[in-house]
Amino acid sequence: MSAITSIYADHACRHPQQLAIKTLNREVSWRDWHALVRQTANWLELKKKHNKTVGILMENGLPFLQLFAGAAAAGWTAVPLDLRWNSHELEKRLRICSPSLIVTTGSFHKKIDSMRFSVFTWDKVSGEIDRMHAYSGEEVEEESPFYMGFTSGSTGEPKAFIRSHRSWLASFKCNEYDFGLTENECVLIPGALFHSHFLYGAISTLFLGGTVYLLEKFSPSETLRIVHHYPITVVYLVPTMIEALLRKEEMVEKPLTFISSGAKWEKDSKQKIRRLFPHLLMFEFYGAGELSFVTVLSNDEHSEKPDSVGKPCYGVEVEVRTEGGKTAAPYETGKIFVKSDLVCISYIKETGVQPVQDSQGWSTVDDMGYLDEEGFLYIKGREKNMILYGGMNVFPEEIEAVLSMHPKVELAAVVGMKDAYWGEIITAVVKGEAMKQELRKLCKEQLTSYKVPRRWFVLDEFPMTAGGKIARAQLKEKLEKEVFSHL
Known part of the structure; x- marks a missing residue:
């Protein structure tokens, strides 16, 4: 496997009529999804840009996923841009990623109209894509970059990270080995695709051959409605969304899997959610945009180690080191280091490129924590906080x-x-x-x-x-x- 989208042809061949993506207003089969991605890839390729980087400033929806997947198939790097950024914040990040073109919708066009970038509106782009033939270019290499995201630290200048196809291909194995997900999943993505947790949830589901149900924006009522009325098996969430679901006090009897990240899922919340979702499987993982998966706490371990964020994910090594660089003893707090194929290529700042890994292949985002005697990780906090x-x-x-x-x-x-x-x-x-x-x-x-x-x-x-x-x-x-x- 080379690109994260290469497997779409197999899915389209094996089950062409199966639903690939469902939004509020549209349903797309695997046959049609594969065709859309290849046409979108061809549209980008025909732009003949030396710098193959496309900014995506769009609401949640099929077009966002189509452009992201099409860019990956064409060997381009997609940069999701947050709609909530003001003009100053947006311009700073655009200077870092330097896209050769930006695709947006009419309502957001004015936000970047004066920034001297090549801007296309989706209405025009989608019409051109519909007239395209399927992409027939060279196969994308695994080491090629395909995704640039931004860290959301509490201070300092913005910093981007850039990922290769290989890093997400390695991450997809965690879906199978750590979460037990299969090609038969119907996965609800209720959060913004700008955030890597939800974007990954959608793209990894498509890689496995499942079906993505996508909300335009998070609503606890709408989330519960979709769970009740459609064959949802998995929901990607963050703890604040889980709290919002708890406030609805609505019982859900069907079997479900929750995959949570973004912050610590507190013990009290876990206990409450069990009462409303009696047949729930819970997975909480610790990770970062630049590291991908680090550790996972499985369903059974939630009751045994509720304060932990779990053990290392498939293919991941974790070390905790003291201030002097020595390996910490069990329960001794230190800085958390990670080694895996899931880690991104590098950081990118306005001042230049910064490596993520040291000479031995270890990376850290300066989180502090400790390991217990069984190898479970506990997070204390961020060093700079x-x-x-x-x-x-x-x-x-x-x-x-x-x-x-x-x-x-x-x-x-x-x-x-x-x-x-x-x-x-x-x-x-x-x-x-x-x-x-x-x-x-x-x-x-x-x-x-x-x-x-x-x-x-x-x-x-x-x-x-x-x-x-x-x-x-x-x-x-x-x-x-x-x-x-x-x-």
């Missing part, structure tokens, strides 16, 4: 998980505020109606005393990154500059 309180290292993610257990907390963040005596004061910021006394009591019950926040603030809105995460640096800046209501 660590708070130094009176000489003690505190990971805000651990405290945030406790605060989020309170039913009246909608969102929680913990940061370190400068202090002349302590170095940094642990400061909690919450959105919701919870009282300070209740939250302090909860923290004292769940945490070591020095990890209990000393300062408390309430906010109606949090500054967020383009990737949908709390922007910690901006939040600290706001706390320092403005006066908010104390809890």
Whole structure:
């Protein structure tokens, strides 16, 4: 196998009438999907561009997947662009990826009209593609790049990562070995395809020969409706979506598999979801856009090791190293390093290309954690988020998980505020109606005393990154500059 789309011809031959993709308004068979991808590949190839990079600024839908898959088949690199980025954020990222052309819809055309890029609207593109013959160019090499994404760190300048076909071909094996997925799956993708978790969920399903059910945007009501009315077997989710489903308090009796990532799926949430989905198989994996899969916690292990993110995925090695670079002992916190064929090719910044792997093939995104004696991984937090309180290292993610257990907390963040005596004061910021006394009591019950926040603030809105995460640096800046209501 060379390209991630090479297998589509086999699927179209073996079951041409089977459904490949279903959206709200359209159903596409495998025969038609294969033809669309090959025609889209030919459209790109006929552009005769030296820099084979296409930006995709489009809503969730069949056209997004068609253009992404067509680019992969033609040996191009696709760059999904987030519709929520403002013009400044978008321009910064476009300078990094330097696409030779961008495909968008009419409603977003104005957003990039003045940025001196070659821009095409989908209405025009789709008409031209419909008149194309199937792509008949050279077979794409496994090592060729096909996908560029952006990291969503809480601070700093944007950084892209670029993936080869080989990295996702290796990742697809995890679907089979770690999740037990087959060609018979009907997979619901309720989240934005800009995010690698949902994009991967769709493309990996198509690789296996299953059927993708795609939502235009996430809605807990619509997600449950589709689960009830269609033969869904698998749903890709993030923990915030699971919480939204829990609030609907709707029982789902059919067998389902949930695949969750993006943040830690908390123990309390896992217990609640079992009551509403009694025949549910749960898989939680830890990974990153540039690393792909790292570890997975299987369905049976959720009850045995609820605080862990599991054991290494198929084909993945994991090491935890201390500050001096030595291998950490069981339960000793250190930096997490990963070695696998799933890792991306490199980072790309405005200043140039940066390797992801060291000379021995190991990579890290600076997450901190530890392994237990059975090889299960536990995440403490991101190194750059660590708070130094009176000489003690505190990971805000651990405290945030406790605060989020309170039913009246909608969102929680913990940061370190400068202090002349302590170095940094642990400061909690919450959105919701919870009282300070209740939250302090909860923290004292769940945490070591020095990890209990000393300062408390309430906010109606949090500054967020383009990737949908709390922007910690901006939040600290706001706390320092403005006066908010104390809890």
